[in-house]
Amino acid sequence: MDSMTDTETRPLIKMIKVNKFFGPFQALKNIDLEVYKGEKIVICGPSGSGKSTLIRCINRLEEHNDGNIIIDGIELTDKVEDIDAVRREVGMVFQSFNLFPHMTIAKNLMIAQQLVRKTPKAKAREIAMLYLERVKIPEQADKYPIQLSGGQQQRVAIARALCMRPEIILFDEPTSALDPEMINEVLDVMIDLARDGMTMVCVTHEMGFARSVADRVIFMDAGEIVEQAEPAEFFDNPENERTKVFLNQILSH
Amino acid sequence: MSFDLSLILESLPLMLAGIGITLKLLLVSGFLGLILAVALLLMRISGKFYLDWPAQAYIYVFRGTPILVQIFIIYYGLPQFEAVRDSIFWHILREPTGCAIVALTLNTGAYVSEILRGGVLGVDRGLLEAGSALGMSARHKFVYITTPIATRLSLPAYSNDVISLLKSTALASTITIADMTGIARTIVADTYAPYEIFISLAIVYMIFTLGLQKLFGVIERYLGRYTRRDG
């Protein structure tokens, strides 16, 4: 575990007793979580367990109702400048890619650099091409998203997040919308990122990925963190009954 | 009863002399109406009730009443007040053409703002979330994500509204304006040949409509270029 060598004493993500409600429905219950620099966390659990809500609170796509969320020393409150600062640190990859359909691939990678980081256009394009190389599709730079396959679009989405040079990347079920034959090309990019020491929080059902990449696997159910452990421990000796049932369901096929 | 072809050939140039006024009504009210529509749209999506509610009330009233009544209120009704006659707007409102443009603008603005709002609401929320996640501000997201996509989404409905506006310009003839319809009505009153005159004029309007549809078709194809796989 080479990532543990540069772990700092202060966590990059710290959640303390976080609660989140949608109307009367409690989506998150007393979530406590710490993620250190370079850590790779996989969150799994049945649908509706709150795992997506949890990571969407980290960059404030959802507002938590109480508790504290502190990202690299900045507490998330209503303050817009703080939210902006956190979002500059935290990249996100979505289940449905969410590439801007009216912009070319290169423009998708450049737009936020230009607007948010104030990077000059030529430099932004240079950085965009660098990351497109990295996800192995530089030849698609001047196409529109619809002309790419799902797997290619998701790789572009990862490159788009990387262009902002984030400290942390959140993955919200990045392979769930993909045809089976495209899942691996996306996972390969993620594994590559993990090797480089990127701090990653991934909501995913790809248990093979979890087993080989994660430092910690977290199991959520009904808005709670039920169990968390290193992957070997998690998969081979789950403690909680709910974890066992869940693992049985997804691994029995 | 017979169909008098020579009468058509005689009257058509007379009616076409009104084309300038018809076009002026269409273009000026279309342009001003679009500006009004954007202003109403911004009020409606501002999230502030003191902007949203007046805009809603305005749209409700102007969409809920006939355009002909609106034209009459502005042309015949407003001069009832001395304040209007003394105001700086009087030189617009005392002219029938000015009144027609004001009425058509106010009317089309209400409809178009709802069309634009439909476009804005049609923008995939995920794209705005992606913008947020990249640190884009609300203004940036509106300008670079919402606006281009909403424009494309609302264009088909907008083109229909422009055609409605073209048809509504014919109502200017009810307040003495000599647009194409106004001239046609005068000719029919003289010759009592409604078939020849009105049908040939209807064809002129139809040609206009088809032209507008073609034009918007081209724009739609251009704006929708990124929605086709073949590029």
Add this chain to the structure above:
Amino acid sequence: MEVLTGWWDDYFWGAVIVAKVFIASLSLMILFGLIGAGAKLSNSRVAQKIAGAYTVIFRGTPEILVILLLYFGSAILLTSIAQIFNPEIKFVDVPPFWAGTIAISIIVGSYATETFRGAFLGVNPGSIEAARALGMSTLQTFIYIRIPEMWRIALPPFGNHMLSLIKDTALISIIGLNETLFVAKQAITVTGKPFTMYIVVGAIYLGFSSVITLAVMAIEKFGNRTTIDAK
């Protein structure tokens, strides 16, 4: 408003005429729309062409032209027919009520044609296949599957067609139907208060539009209860 004293009765009866025109034109509009949609969906090329021309013509021609043409045109037509039987007859008067009612229902019917056609084609073919697979007959499939789903698709645009109809009734005052605008005109010559008189007309129409909007909303809510339950 003192000036309005004595005019309320006239406005009331004007509004009654508006309501009558609306109800008559609504039935005709549905009829024209169904015929048009049927023709477009039929296998007959000729019927398709005629229906296609119908929608193009009446969506591209100003409403006021259609009304004027039908009113003056049918008067001439009926006069010449009547003269065949009795050369003594100078002129046959066409009631503006019917000329106007038919005109606006033809116009809005051309829009309804597309609505009904779209609703028919919009029914999920999977639902139809599933019904047939379950052994339902063609008629049963039509009644239990197709009609309810079509109705749900067609209702929102159909509501807009009803609003178009009610507002188009105002245009019939141009050919002398004594509805509310006509009443206002008379009241103005007596009182000299055009703004007040036309505002009343606007308010009456706003009332009609509101009733229609609320009715459509209520029906929509009823029609969508299955989709809401599913959530």
